[in-house]
Amino acid sequence: MSRDTDPTVALHSHRVSLLAQRFLKMSAFRCPPEVALRSAIRLASSFHPRPAFNRGQALLSRQTSAVGQLQMKDASGASSQGRRWYRAALCTELGKPLTVGTLPSVEKVGPGKVKIAVHSVGINFGDLLMLVGQYQEKPPLPFSPGSEGAGVVMEVGEGVKSVKKGDHVVALSSRAGAMAEELITNEGEVWPIPNSLSFNDAAAIPCSFGTAWLALTRKVNLQPGETLLVTAAAGGVGLAAVELATNALDAKVIGAAGGPEKCDLVRSKGAVECIDYTTENIRDRTKELTDGNGVNVALDAVGGDVWKQCLKSLAWEGRAVVIGFASGEIPKIPANHLLLKSLTTTGLYWGRYGLMDHPVFKKSVTDCFDLYTQGKIKPHVCQTFSLEKINEAFMYMKNRKSTGKIIVNVR
Ligand SMILES: NC(=O)c1ccc[n+]([C@@H]2O[C@H](COP(=O)([O-])OP(=O)(O)OC[C@H]3O[C@@H](n4cnc5c(N)ncnc54)[C@H](OP(=O)(O)O)[C@@H]3O)[C@@H](O)[C@H]2O)c1
Structure with missing residues (x-):
């Protein structure tokens, strides 16, 4: 039939x-x-x-x-x-x-x-x-x-x-x-x-660079000459933060990432040093690299113990901004740490600005495209996948293999 x-x-x-x-x-x-x-x-x-x-x-x-x-x-x-x-x-x-x-x-x-x-x-x-x-x-x-x-x-x-x-x-x-x-x-x-x-x-560009830009400019007001610690520094937002802080804000960046290859990439994007947190303690190494002073600003995308290490790495009157919890662990902030060094902590939900303050949101992306045109940033695309390989693309990120951005070519 x-x-x-x-x-x-x-x-x-x-x-x-x-x-x-x-x-x-x-x-x-x-x-x-x-x-x-x-x-x-x-x-x-x-x-x-x-x-x-x-x-x-x-x-x-x-x-x-x-x-x-x-x-x-x-x-x-x-x-x-x-x-x-x-x-x-x-x-x-x-x-x-x-x-x-x-x-x-x-x-x-x-x-x-x-x-x-x-x-x-x-x-x-x-x-x-x-x-x-x-x-x-x-x-x-x-x-x-x-x-x-x-x-x-x-x-x-x-x-x-x-x-x-x-x-x-x-x-x-x-x-x-x-x-x-x-x-x-x-x-x-x-x-x-x-x-x-x-x-x-x-x-x-939009999400990774827009997030990093708003965090560094609006939330922690990073100044030329200041020292910035960036965690998950080889990731999408991390690498964006390294480039923006180095090339657009004239800050000194110390990256922190999982493994020597990732650290090499972070240094190649302008970081003065990169801490491999699979083998090194972030706080101890940061103090060494800053003559015992600590960093002025920290941007954390990992959470858990890494966030705690960030707080301990801050200098007097340091500022820290949390943007995510890639480790899956949402940490608590010990208030005594804030008091002892007069620290300021803040958070950022970039996408929410689209609803709550659209001009700020719109400008965060426009600014990044302007910086691209001026040659100050160049996104790092680690891997491209076709639409048919979409599940492989997500597994690549989930397994922490990606650096910078993964792009899916849908046509
Ligand atoms: N608040 C906002 O508006 C906003 C906007 C964009 C992104 N985010 C957040 O920022 C973080 C980074 O986002 P992204 O797009 O840049 O991601 P990504 O490129 O995948 O970077 C995430 C990195 O986190 C590190 N990591 C540490 N512990 C991990 C774990 N248990 N599982 C997986 N990764 C782990 C990995 O780097 P290492 O191997 O080097 O540790 C990984 O490459 C995420 O938490 C995301 O939700 C927030």
Whole structure:
């Protein structure tokens, strides 16, 4: 019996077609894609016995096959209504591998929105946390991860003035969704970039450099000639902090990283020295390197014992800023340490500035692109992966193999 005459296949095709119609109808009413997709999956679940579909793994396989079937209905890439499709990495269950599916393109973007043909996406540690449900923001399942991407503007909504179709841009998406061939985001989260700037370099700048820049300038006010200690200094934010402090703020940087190769890289980016914290004590080594005085400022992305070592490494009236807990351990601050050396500690949640103080957020990224143009920073891309290798890309970061940025080339 052929595929076309098999009644089981015919019934399934009918169900898949209903699924597609639900998705397309909701998209047409400018329903956010993830809401439309969720609704479509709920509809799909009504086609299958409940017990199997309620289980996460079942959801993963059904949803993936539904997306696959939708694409098979039209091998040309456009539906009978002329709809286009795009590929996206999808998280359908927390803590499980991502799948690469095909989603229908939104045809007309809403006012103030920009649709981008994404080429390169930067991976951040926060994406990794989001995929296991440990990040501050928890998008509803299923979702496509990724918060920063570079590509070409496909379409702009009513009222958009700063970019136009065909422009090369870098964009952020506070609600994730960048790990896809198409991204729709707010005009305020889009920056035009020169055509001479590669998409890979552009996608490596906003989050890592924006975070480091705001931490060093706004939160701890790093001054020329001061000494800065940077932990996880070979990571995305870490290397950005090393470059910004050295080349844009004229500070002296002492890096701290896990292993001799990582330390070599940190020194090559301008640090006067780098402490290998797999073999050396941060506090003891910092004191040695500063004639017993300690550092003026510390930027910590690791937490746990490393944060405690940072506090002990500070000089009189030192300042420390916490930006993350890559170790997974959130440390407590002993208040007596603050008192004894008149220390100041602070924290930074860079992405939140997008909501709370957008001009500051916007400027943090604009400043970094200006510094790139002036030749003061050059992002370090350690490895690129195709969209199909998305799970390998995340494992590379999880296993602490990455330095600087990992970039996913989605097309
Ligand atoms: N607050 C904000 O707005 C903001 C913005 C961006 C990032 N962050 C945070 O900043 C941190 C760094 O982010 P990133 O994107 O630069 O990540 P990244 O490139 O992956 O760097 C993280 C580094 O942390 C170190 N690390 C120490 N203990 C670790 C552990 N148990 N597991 C994994 N890594 C460990 C590793 O370097 P070594 O091997 O050298 O130790 C690793 O390379 C993360 O905690 C992230 O959530 C915060």
